[in-house]
Amino acid sequence: MAEEILINVTPMETRVAVIENGMLQEVYIxxxxxxxxxxxxxxxxxxxxxxxxxxAFVDIGLERAAFIHVAELTPGGCxxxxxAPEPAIGSLLREGQSLxxxxxxxxxxxxxxxxxxxxxxxxxxxxxxxxxxxxAVSQRIESDEERQRLKTVVSDALAADPDSxxxxxLRTAAEGSSCADVEADIAxxxxxxxxxxxxxxxxxxxxxxxxxxxxxxxxxxxxxxxxLERIRIDxxxxxxxxxxxxxxxxxxxxxxxxxxxxxRPIFDLYSVEEEIQRALGRKVELKSGGYLIFDQTEAMTxxxxxxxxxxxxxxxxxxxxxxxxxxxxxxxxxLRLRNLGGIVIIDFIDMVDPEHRRxxxxxxxxxxxxxxxxxxxxxxxxxxxxxxxxxxxxxSLEQQLCEPCCQCQGRGMIKTPETVCYEIFREILRExxxxxxxxxxxxxxxxxxxxxxxxxxxxxxxxxAFIGKTIRFQVDSLYTTExxxxxxx
Numbered sequence: 001m002a003e004e005i006l007i008n009v010t011p012m013e014t015r016v017a018v019i020e021n022g023m024l025q026e027v028y029i030x031x032x033x034x035x036x037x038x039x040x041x042x043x044x045x046x047x048x049x050x051x052x053x054x055x056a057f058v059d060i061g062l063e064r065a066a067f068i069h070v071a072e073l074t075p076g077g078c079x080x081x082x083x084a085p086e087p088a089i090g091s092l093l094r095e096g097q098s099l100x101x102x103x104x105x106x107x108x109x110x111x112x113x114x115x116x117x118x119x120x121x122x123x124x125x126x127x128x129x130x131x132x133x134x135x136a137v138s139q140r141i142e143s144d145e146e147r148q149r150l151k152t153v154v155s156d157a158l159a160a161d162p163d164s165x166x167x168x169x170l171r172t173a174a175e176g177s178s179c180a181d182v183e184a185d186i187a188x189x190x191x192x193x194x195x196x197x198x199x200x201x202x203x204x205x206x207x208x209x210x211x212x213x214x215x216x217x218x219x220x221x222x223x224x225x226x227x228l229e230r231i232r233i234d235x236x237x238x239x240x241x242x243x244x245x246x247x248x249x250x251x252x253x254x255x256x257x258x259x260x261x262x263x264r265p266i267f268d269l270y271s272v273e274e275e276i277q278r279a280l281g282r283k284v285e286l287k288s289g290g291y292l293i294f295d296q297t298e299a300m301t302x303x304x305x306x307x308x309x310x311x312x313x314x315x316x317x318x319x320x321x322x323x324x325x326x327x328x329x330x331x332x333x334x335l336r337l338r339n340l341g342g343i344v345i346i347d348f349i350d351m352v353d354p355e356h357r358r359x360x361x362x363x364x365x366x367x368x369x370x371x372x373x374x375x376x377x378x379x380x381x382x383x384x385x386x387x388x389x390x391x392x393x394x395x396s397l398e399q400q401l402c403e404p405c406c407q408c409q410g411r412g413m414i415k416t417p418e419t420v421c422y423e424i425f426r427e428i429l430r431e432x433x434x435x436x437x438x439x440x441x442x443x444x445x446x447x448x449x450x451x452x453x454x455x456x457x458x459x460x461x462x463x464x465a466f467i468g469k470t471i472r473f474q475v476d477s478l479y480t481t482e483x484x485x486x487x488x489x
Contacts (some may be wrong), residue, residue, distance in 0.1 A: 055068060
C-alpha cells in the first residue's frame with residue numbers, strides 16, 4: 001500500500017493528511033489556541049470526590065475539571081496488574097489532595113478530559129510504563145519469533161541496569177529494529193522519565209509536568225515506515241526541525257522527508273480540501289449510485305446504507321449485496337476520516353443469503369484492520385444491524401471544525417413560520433389574560449411577520465376581536481425564524 005503524508009503548517013494551526021493509494025484516509029488538526037492534551041502529564045488537585053460514582057473531579061488547569069474513575073487509580077499512583085475488588089474512592093482521594101495524572105481522552109463536547117494515574121511515555125519503538133515490571137509486545141507484530149526476539153532485547157537491556165525500574169511495551173514500529181535502536185530508545189525514555197520525576201517534586205498544582213510532542217512531531221514519531229513513500233511539509237522552518245528530529249530518532253525515513261515549496265497549496269494535492277468539506281456532510285455518495293447517511297449524536301453514530309440510483313444487472317439480492325460490499329469499504333474509510341468514536345450502528349440493506357452477510361462483515365473487518373484506532377465489531381443484531389465500537393480519544397472532525405447551529409441548536413431542524421405564528425397567538429392570549437395592555441407589538445423575523453400579515457391575517461383579525469386590542473408587527477433582521485417577542489404597549 002502506497003502511503004504519503006502531507007503536513008500543512010501555519011501560525012494558527014497544523015494539519016496532517018494521510019493519503020493511501022491516492023485517497024485521503026485520515027486528517028489530524030491541531031490549533032494553536034486549542035491543542036490536544038492526550039498524553040500530557042499534570043500535577044492536578046482533587047476538587048470533588050463522588051463516592052456514589054466511585055470517581056472524582058480533578059483540576060488540571062483547564063476550563064472544566066477532568067474526570068477520573070477509581071479503576072484508573074492505584075495507591076501509589078502507579079499501575080498494577082492484579083485485579084482486586086475496587087476500594088472506595090474516599091479511601092484513595094480527598095478534596096484538596098495533589099495528584100499526578102495523565103490525560104487519556106481530550107475534553108469532548110460538555111465532558112471534561114478523562115484521566116489515569118497509570119502513566120506511560122511513548123517513543124519511537126517503545127512505551128515506558130513507570131511502576132510496572134512487564135514487557136509486552138504490540139499485537140500487530142504477528143511473528144512469534146520476532147516477538148520473542150524483541151522481548152529478549154529489552155530484557156537484556158534491563159538486566160544490564162539493575163537500578164532500572166519500569167515496564168515497556170514494544171510498539172509496531174519496533175518490528176525489525178536492531179538491538180542498538182531499541183537500547184537507544186530505552187536510554188532516551190529513562191532520561192525523559194528522570195526529568196519528569198524532578199518536576200513531580202514540586203507540589204504546585206495545577207500545572208503541566210510533561211507535554212507530548214506537537215502534532216507534526218508525533219506524526220513522524222508514530223509513522224509506520226512500511227509502505228511509506230514520502231512525507232511532504234510545506235513550511236521550511238518546520239521541515240528543518242523535522243529533519244533534525246528524524247535524523248536523531250528515525251534515520252530510516254530521512255530520505256522520504258521532503259520540503260514542499262510549490263505555489264499550489266499542499267492540501268490541494270489529492271483534493272484534500274474537497275474531501276474534508278465532503279466529510280462534514282451527512283451524505284456520502286458511492287460509485288455504484290448508492291449512498292450512505294451518517295448521523296452523529298451524543299450517544300452514538302448511525303450509518304444508513306441505501307441503493308439510491310443503483311439498480312444492478314441481475315436481481316435484487318445481487319444488487320443489495322454489491323451495494324453493501326461497497327458500503328462496507330466506504331464506511332471503514334469514513335470512520336477514520338471523520339474520526340468517529342464510541343458506539344457505531346450500521347444499517348446495511350437487508351440480505352437474505354447468510355453467505356452474503358458473512359462476506360459483508362468480513363469486508364468491514366478487513367477495512368477496520370487498517371485503522372490505527374482500536375475498534376470492536378460485535379456482529380449482526382436480531383434487528384439486522386451491525387454494532388461496533390471505536391475508541392474515542394479526541395473530538396471528531398465535525399466537532400473540531402463546526403459548532404451547533406445558532407438557529408436549531410444542533411437539532412438539524414427549525415420550526416416553520418406557521419408553527420411560530422401559532423406560538424405567538426398563544427403567547428398573546430396568555431399576556432391578555434395576565435396583563436391589561438392597550439395594544440401589542442410583535443417583533444419577529446421577516447418570514448414570520450410576512451405570514452402574520454398574509455396567510456394568517458384572518459386569524460390575527462379574529463384574535464384582535466377576541467381580546468379587544470390592536471396587534472402590530474415589526475420585523476427585526478437579527479431575529480431567527482424561531483425568535484419573537486410580544487411587547488405590551
